[in-house]
Amino acid sequence: MPVKVAEEWLNSCSGCEIAILNLGETLLEVLPHLEFVHIPVLMDHKYFGQTGAGDTHHIDIPKATVGIITGGIRNQEHLEIAAAMRQACDVIIALGTCATHGGIPALINQWHNEELFERYYRTSETTDAHDTPSDPVLPACLDRSYALDEKIKVDIYLPGCPPHPDWIGEAILALLEGRPPQLPMKSVCDTCPTIKMGKGNLKHMNRFTRNAHYDPSKPVSEMHCLLEQGLQCMGPVTRGGCAGKHGEAPRCILARVPCQGCFGPVQQEGNQLLDYLNALASNKVDIKSITEKSTLLEFSGAHGLLRPKAARSR
Ligand code: SF4
Ligand code: SF4
Ligand code: SF4
Known part of the structure; x- marks a missing residue:
């Protein structure tokens, strides 16, 4: 029976997803043993039912043994997706330094949201001044950028910007073999x-x-x-x-x-x-x-x- 895997990207740049693809030969080795049930970077899966017409208040992530999450948590949408991933997955891997420690996006924590919005929407030299968009155009921002384990329980930490594919491969192989990963x-x-x-x-x-x-x-x-x-x-x-x-x-x-x-x-x-x-x-x-x-x-x-x-x- 292949191991079911769900993957999500939150406050991230997708570089960590590229690192997964960079697994190279290891990817060919592990793919027959994995079944991706949810991975927005590769396949279309609606949060609210496959037609998008389901219950619009309940994020639907299929049950999986392993959940891989890249990126930290910056807004309400990230928070709800992270919680849904935690509920759906037996093991959560925080992949990449954005997920483990905030990464580059957490540099914003040096400013208050009001300062950010003022700069971004009204005083930028390259855009016309505009009101700050509100939900649903822009999901409500949290007060700062959070690492994943500040909001949900994390089982395995794989830092790196992005992590080296060798360690992603080691983590996946270890999970398949039922042993703790040997990470540096x-x-x-x-x-x-x-x-x-x-x-x-x-x-x-x-x-x-x-x-x-x-x-x-x-x-x-x-x-x-x-x-x-x-x-x-x-x-x-x-x-x-x-x-x-x-x-x-x-x-x-x-x-x-x-x-x-x-x-x-x-x-x-x-x-x-x-x-x-x-x-x-x-x-x-x-x-x-x-x-x-x-x-x-x-x-x-x-x-x-x-x-x-x-x-x-x-
Ligand atoms: S030396 Fe390695 S850990 Fe340090 S910044 Fe460069 S890639 Fe990152
Ligand atoms: S850890 Fe680096 S590569 Fe991964 S999502 Fe964050 S910024 Fe991108
Ligand atoms: S030994 Fe340490 S401090 Fe010196 S160059 Fe290497 S990584 Fe940098």
């Missing part, structure tokens, strides 16, 4: 082959003000650690795994640019901003040299970590 739990630094000099030399950070020093003719393993070069590399406070099971180095490091933290904190409940500042301060680095500290929560601003500042002037 170390930091990006733990998977990084660059040369480390040790503590003490770094005093200031130079975020994006200059390029890394490296010899393009040499492998990444002969480049010095970017953080020790004074670049704001978030490898120490970011969960590893972006290189997949057999990658040479973390994806950004391979491109000779610092890690931006897209896999979220090393521990699910970690705080990348606090962890990073603590790590630097304990190594006597001047943390005032980090000018925009909120960028340390670029991918993990849900769970109440990014909050609105006092009213802004533009």
Whole structure:
């Protein structure tokens, strides 16, 4: 009997769905054992009955063993779909950093809704001023962007923007085989082959003000650690795994640019901003040299970590 799978995308960009398709040969291996009963990115399935003419107050998601959800929760519609998925599925996988920690969309948590609507609908340079649309044109926004587990129970967390297909495949195979998935739990630094000099030399950070020093003719393993070069590399406070099971180095490091933290904190409940500042301060680095500290929560601003500042002037 194939395992029934339901998939939903909430406050997301669909990059995580592309990562599912990027499973490649693993997808061919697992597909005969899966039956997708609901997956809006691939097949038409109406929320309110197959003709769309059913009970318009009850979201109808077919029963499934596994529910995969990408994206966080920003509005009432997301909230209702997430609740319906939780009710319909035995196991819920939060796929991607938007689902596990808010991801890029949670950057909006630095502003109140009123500020957002004013900027978007009335003071934007490129659009005519307009009233803020209301439900049903625009589902009612919640007060901020939430990670999935702030609103429904999550069973498996698969962070990444997007997660590497190797780990999506591992999670699906583990579920099929009835065992816990073996997912990376170390930091990006733990998977990084660059040369480390040790503590003490770094005093200031130079975020994006200059390029890394490296010899393009040499492998990444002969480049010095970017953080020790004074670049704001978030490898120490970011969960590893972006290189997949057999990658040479973390994806950004391979491109000779610092890690931006897209896999979220090393521990699910970690705080990348606090962890990073603590790590630097304990190594006597001047943390005032980090000018925009909120960028340390670029991918993990849900769970109440990014909050609105006092009213802004533009
Ligand atoms: S985690 Fe990244 S790839 Fe996935 S939906 Fe969010 S922004 Fe897109
Ligand atoms: S700080 Fe960056 S460059 Fe240095 S080891 Fe960690 S991931 Fe690699
Ligand atoms: S190096 Fe960091 S930012 Fe780049 S893909 Fe890996 S986890 Fe994401």
